[in-house]
Amino acid sequence: MTLQTDITSVDQHSVHSTGAEDLSRTLPYLTADFYRFQDQLSDEERGHIGRVRAFFESEVAPIANEYWAKAEFPMHLVPGLARIGAFGPFVPEVRQFENTAVYRGWAALEMGRIDAGIATFVGVQSGLAMGSIDVGGSPQQRAEWLPKLASAEVLGAFGLTEPLSGSDSARGLRTTARREGDTWVLNGAKRWIGNATFADIVIVYAKDVADGQVKGFIVDTTTPGFTATKIEDKIALRSVQNADITLTDVRVPESMRLQRIRSFREVAVVLRLTRCEVAWQAVGVAIGAYEAALAYAQEREQFGKRIVAHQLIQDLLVRSLSNITASIAICSRASAMQDAGEQGDEHSALAKAFATSRMRETVGYAREIMGGNGIVLDKGVARFFADAEAIYSYEGTREMNTLIVGRAITGEAAFV
Incomplete structure (x- = not known):
């Protein structure tokens, strides 16, 4: 509804x-x-x-x-x-x-x-x-x-996260790139790569063995040595086709190396821009769950009246609306700063950490309002409730984004 x-x-x-x-x-x-x-x-x-x-x-x-x-x-x-x-x-x-x-x-x-x-x-x-x-x-x-x-003539994916490297991607990439003349040879593995089972190309980030810096490559998924295997049995974002990728002597021409990616600093620019949109997406998930719970409460009767007329239900609805409103405010300002060229990593990080935390709380309130009906798909909340768990973690966990903001306000890096 x-x-x-x-x-x-x-x-x-x-x-x-x-x-x-x-x-x-x-x-x-x-x-x-x-x-x-x-x-x-x-x-x-x-x-x-x-x-x-x-x-x-x-x-x-x-x-x-x-x-x-x-x-x-x-x-x-x-x-x-x-x-x-x-x-x-x-x-x-x-x-x-x-x-x-x-x-x-x-x-x-x-x-x-x-x-x-x-x-x-x-x-x-x-x-x-x-x-x-x-x-x-x-x-x-x-x-x-x-x-x-x-135009979607070509479908793409983004290969950064690895089986043993997620939050520490800036330092911990194990996928390697070795140059041989006008060809690069990639070896390694990636995990949780959305769209990878059907993508035509994957942007693969790998560490150059010559200088230790991260480089980016446009990899054709039909290249010998490239395989993508769907990750099964997820409880969140089930329609998203996440994959494990293996790269075994995958040969990529120099013309397919992203020419302006010289280190992880450029990768961080990409993540800064998309992290704020993930925060907005989280607000959308919170709204979807809130809308479904409000519609349900307006129809469901208990103790002789619709549950929307009960104080405890109204309290949960107002808490949800407060979370949503505060999240829209912080996301709006972060995006306005991006438009003005004033957004730093710490601004997108705070938006993502805050909005996803408030989303997680709000979908919990929605499920609580609906009682047992909150765990079945056809009542409108269960899918949001489950999907929130993935959004809470991807493109930077709350903890990592908190540390980015903490470094900005204290001048001290506390990542390890």
Whole structure:
């Protein structure tokens, strides 16, 4: 059930038949946007948010539980995601319209509000794969790959995390790259690589044996020595196809090395930009669970009245709304700082740590409101409750992001 203020809703027909300005006039406020932060968007941006919301409510919401339960990815949705401009909205060469980081955050929120799995797929394709090429690619690499990724002609993945290296990726990468003339030979393993079972290319980060610095490579997944094996039996983000990757003497031409990735510092730039969007996605997940719990409480009766009229239920709903409101505020400011060129690692880290912690608390409140019905898929909260656990950890755990902020405010690094 969609919970919005009483403004004419955007139907699927209007997405194709009206301009962005017209859509902005009909885009309902989410009831969870209690202080109407969405007013920070331009009319054009609000119109495009209307396109995202209409697509996710009409195309994604009806099938999200089914594909989550099957642990399969709905590939038929990918062309539609490309049509609404989900991939690479930050890239000047391929974006459908000029937009801000605040807009991109709201788009991530709208996606996460319906399905964190699809939102994660978009984050990998757009933020991490395209982001790596945007930050690290040469002009020729940008021209070749970014349009193909934006249109979904090519699907991408991002290979940084390893079986024995997650939070310590800056120092602990074990995957190696050795140059032989105009070819690089990669050996190692990656883990938790989203999209990797069906991706056409994977951005692989490896340590150059010659200088010890991290380099980035665009690896064709059909290259001999490359294998991707799906990770089974997950309890979160089940529609996301995470994989274990092995690289055994994988030969990559110099032309496929990301020319502007010279160390982990450039990788950190990619992660800084995507970390803030993950924070926005977490707010969306919290909103999705809150909306489902509020709708349930308005219908469920106990002790002779609807449970929404009970004090304890209202307390949980207000706690949830407070978490959501505070998270939108911190994410909005962090994204505005990004637009102004003022965002540092510590700002995106604080947004991610705070928003995911508040998300985890909020989905717990939603499940509590629904009692036993909170653990079955068809009641609308269980999937958010489970998926929150993955979002809480990926792109930097709360602890690691806390240490990034701690270093900024104290001047002391306390990572080990």
